[in-house]
Amino acid sequence: MLKQRIITAIVLLAIVLPALFYPSFVPLAVLGLVMMGAGGWEWGRLNGLGGAASLLLGALCPLLCLLAWQAGWLEQRLPWLWSAAALVWVLGGALLLRLGVAGWPRVPRTLRLIVGIALLCLAWLALVQARIAGINFLLSVLCLVWMADIGAYFAGRSFGQRLVARKLAPAISPGKSWEGVWGGMLGVLVLAFGWSALDAATQAHSPSLYTLLAQRGTWLLVLGALFLTALSVVGDLAESLVKRSAGMKDSSGLLPGHGGVLDRIDALLPTLPLAMMLAQQAAST
Numbered sequence: 001m002l003k004q005r006i007i008t009a010i011v012l013l014a015i016v017l018p019a020l021f022y023p024s025f026v027p028l029a030v031l032g033l034v035m036m037g038a039g040g041w042e043w044g045r046l047n048g049l050g051g052a053a054s055l056l057l058g059a060l061c062p063l064l065c066l067l068a069w070q071a072g073w074l075e076q077r078l079p080w081l082w083s084a085a086a087l088v089w090v091l092g093g094a095l096l097l098r099l100g101v102a103g104w105p106r107v108p109r110t111l112r113l114i115v116g117i118a119l120l121c122l123a124w125l126a127l128v129q130a131r132i133a134g135i136n137f138l139l140s141v142l143c144l145v146w147m148a149d150i151g152a153y154f155a156g157r158s159f160g161q162r163l164v165a166r167k168l169a170p171a172i173s174p175g176k177s178w179e180g181v182w183g184g185m186l187g188v189l190v191l192a193f194g195w196s197a198l199d200a201a202t203q204a205h206s207p208s209l210y211t212l213l214a215q216r217g218t219w220l221l222v223l224g225a226l227f228l229t230a231l232s233v234v235g236d237l238a239e240s241l242v243k244r245s246a247g248m249k250d251s252s253g254l255l256p257g258h259g260g261v262l263d264r265i266d267a268l269l270p271t272l273p274l275a276m277m278l279a280q281q282a283a284s285t
Contacts, residue, residue, distance in 0.1 A: 007259030025131040033062040036124045038261040042251040043116040083278030089270040093234040103208045126272035134206025145267045147191045148184035148229045155183020163215040173240040191223040212282045232267035238264035
């Protein structure tokens with residue numbers, strides 16, 4: 001399993017890194033379309049659709065993204081859209097976690113499918129807009145999610161095993177603890193202050209998310225970093241809840257050793273659009 005994970009990770013890096021650092025945003029946008037198509041297919045399977053219907057749902061997601069591209073949304077400021085995404089993730093996430101695993105099937109399947117595809121499309125749109133804003137900006141958002149995950153892992157293992165671990169959501173994801181959440185938040189705060197200081201020292205050509213927030217005050221940098229970290233946890237828990245309700249360990253087997261696409265991007269689904277919301281608001285005030 002470890003060998004499989006390493007091989008898959010190397011292959012993914014060989015694909016993602018050239019697209020990320022290519023002078024144009026187009027390769028990353030196309031790669032994102034493939035990922036969201038796979039995510040749409042997995043979402044259909046997780047919600048009880050058959051093979052053909054899941055494939056159609058997977059095709060619908062990149063089609064909607066292409067329509068947004070054709071409409072010129074990639075270069076437009078979309079504060080209303082990011083605010084709507086924040087509302088859905090904050091209120092919808094809280095409601096979803098309150099419903100729990102048993103409550104998920106009671107949500108009408110049509111509504112589940114529509115919301116899922118909409119959130120995938122919003123994440124793709126935010127990913128591409130973040131890349132257009134600059135590699136530094138996009139990397140700062142991606143690293144926030146990775147740091148939250150790394151900090152949670154080490155804090156959970158260090159403190160959760162020595163102390164009586166306080167489970168975050170035992171019925172959804174038994175391995176997650178509150179100690180892990182605090183560790184992830186602390187790691188993200190260190191990353192945010194360090195990154196913004198490095199931007200200032202190197203006079204970065206394109207600002208990171210942290211620099212944009214810090215320009216409006218340290219308080220906004222702290223609150224923004226903590227808010228995004230919390231929502232990355234919500235995205236992770238939401239996908240775990242849906243998988244547990246469907247009786248599936250992974251969203252699919254597309255990525256050997258890693259599960260499916262949704263397993264890899266669940267925390268990014270809320271973080272990317274909400275990072276765009278905070279960045280655009282910070283830049284406009």
